[in-house]
Amino acid sequence: AQSVTQPDIHITVSEGASLELRCNYSYGATPYLFWYVQSPGQGLQLLLKYFSGDTLVQGIKGFEAEFKRSQSSFNLRKPSVHWSDAAEYFCAVGAGGNEKLTFGTGTRLTIIP
Amino acid sequence: DAGVIQSPRHEVTEMGQEVTLRCKPISGHNSLFWYRQTMMRGLELLIYFNNNVPIDDSGMPEDRFSAKMPNASFSTLKIQPSEPRDSAVYFCASTQTGGFYEQYFGPGTRLTVT
Numbered sequence: 001a002q003s004v005t006q007p008d009i010h011i012t013v014s015e016g017a018s019l020e021l022r023c024n025y026s027y028g029a030t031p032y033l034f035w036y037v038q039s040p041g042q043g044l045q046l047l048l049k050y051f052s053g054d055t056l057v058q059g060i061k062g063f064e065a066e067f068k069r070s071q072s073s074f075n076l077r078k079p080s081v082h083w084s085d086a087a088e089y090f091c092a093v094g095a096g097g098n099e100k101l102t103f104g105t106g107t108r109l110t111i112i113p
Numbered sequence: 114d115a116g117v118i119q120s121p122r123h124e125v126t127e128m129g130q131e132v133t134l135r136c137k138p139i140s141g142h143n144s145l146f147w148y149r150q151t152m153m154r155g156l157e158l159l160i161y162f163n164n165n166v167p168i169d170d171s172g173m174p175e176d177r178f179s180a181k182m183p184n185a186s187f188s189t190l191k192i193q194p195s196e197p198r199d200s201a202v203y204f205c206a207s208t209q210t211g212g213f214y215e216q217y218f219g220p221g222t223r224l225t226v227t
Contacts, residue, residue: 100158
């Protein structure tokens, strides 16, 4: 069975600084990988997804993520964060033929002026 | 598209009462998921349906919880009787089989059981 680890529970970044959120997965084959964002009081919104092909994927709101098979990682990045990026971020992994997604425990992002 | 619709958005009830949460998936999506989110346990999958049939209910905490999907555009999650430990945010999500399994979430129902 697949699993996801988000090692950082909470990250604080200054507005305008770059951001990288870590995600490691465990799965025998090539997984489907996702990043979701949850703003306070809201549902989860899909930021981006990786299925195959180019290992650098672009998403909404200026986010990107890079799939690294050798490191079993799918880290989320943004070159310059905005105060509105403060939220909780979830990495998720899916396996071919199985519609269930396994979610990480989330990373809470705080933005300081 | 209106997205996944959930109702009510907030529910406050007393212990022992029956609670029914409702979900309308995105049109054309044929898989539906119910999740529960708490601070202590994070995001938990309770049950999911494919083509209105329950496929995996291993996450349903106990017999007090039940879920139905009578047609492709409607699902309910019922708790009877409710207990304070059921207080959580309940999310519904849908996806389209044959795609790549990205799930689209509703805004959630915040349930408080007093």
